[in-house]
Amino acid sequence: MKDKELEELRRKKLEELKRKMTYPDKPIRLDSTNFDKTIKEYGLVVVDFWAEWCGPCQIIAPIIERLAKKYKGKVVFGKLNVDENREIAVRFGIMGIPTLIVFKNGTPVGKIVGAVPEEHIEASIKKFLS
Secondary structure: OHHHHHHHHHHHHHHHHHHHHHOOOOOEEEOOOOHHHHHHHOOEEEEEEEOOOOHHHHHHHHHHHHHHHHOOOOOEEEEEEOOOOHHHHHHOOOOOOOEEEEEEOOEEEEEEEOOOOHHHHHHHHHOOOO
16 A cells, blocks of 8 residues: 555656646747637636736736746746737737736636736735645
8 A cells, every 4th residue: 555655646746847847937928829728738827918018017027927937837827918919808808908817727717907916916826726
């Protein structure tokens, strides 16, 4: 029985290491070619809907960068430029930017609108970590 438990523990650790290695430590640039695949491929994805001309978007950009590093292996962060990908923004009802949508297994489970403090974003993400 001990060997079986040890083997299971090794398998779980190996899976965790593989996941950490394949999760990026910076936001992925999303567009119509990779959006759907990305939100389904990873368990938890936070997508930043933004635009270059948006001042509040520029304010939260470094926050997203920090959180991507901090949560590598647990959460993938993506950035989707709404000016270049209007159809996806419309699909998710984006009315103002920045908007962050949290996807769990490809399904939207949370939304944050506006430039909010890092602690608020992090608390929202932690609710969906399991």
